[in-house]
Amino acid sequence: MFFKLQSLALIFLGFNAYASPLAEPNEVHISERGAGLNSFLNLLLSYLPAIDTSVTDATGIITDFDNLLGALTGAQETYNELGRSCTEWTVIFARGTAEPGNVGVLVGPPLFDALDDKFGSSAITIQGVNDYSASVQGYLAGGDSNGSAEM
Numbered sequence: 001m002f003f004k005l006q007s008l009a010l011i012f013l014g015f016n017a018y019a020s021p022l023a024e025p026n027e028v029h030i031s032e033r034g035a036g037l038n039s040f041l042n043l044l045l046s047y048l049p050a051i052d053t054s055v056t057d058a059t060g061i062i063t064d065f066d067n068l069l070g071a072l073t074g075a076q077e078t079y080n081e082l083g084r085s086c087t088e089w090t091v092i093f094a095r096g097t098a099e100p101g102n103v104g105v106l107v108g109p110p111l112f113d114a115l116d117d118k119f120g121s122s123a124i125t126i127q128g129v130n131d132y133s134a135s136v137q138g139y140l141a142g143g144d145s146n147g148s149a150e151m
Helices: 002-019 035-047 055-073 108-119 136-140 145-150
Strands: 089-093 124-128
Touching: 089 108, 108 124
Parallel strands: 089 124
Antiparallel strands: none
16 A cells, blocks of 8 residues: 555656756856755664654654754754844844754754855854753744743
């Protein structure tokens, strides 16, 4: 049954791709970021056991994994740059649920690297949201009032 659904999905995607108009060529050069990190994550995930627990209970596992990933990649998890001299751009960033620091590991640091590449590090101030639990409970409640006030 799964094989049939997978085959149907591939056929559907193929027809959609065939029917889609081609994009106009442009001058923007897009480079693949984090290819080494993505390869590492794929390898690591292939060895992890299935997590058979509730989302709330799995939060500690997710946080531990993010901490390990941050340590292995050297990702900076906390940015508190407000208060330094003015820059052209200011980014206020709230980490994802259960991520460490105030900007996390998975989205924040790669985004900041891309912004630095585009605008230069001297043009950007990055501030993570402090006093924000980034918890599953806050997510399920539709947000975190402390995090909202801090942001």
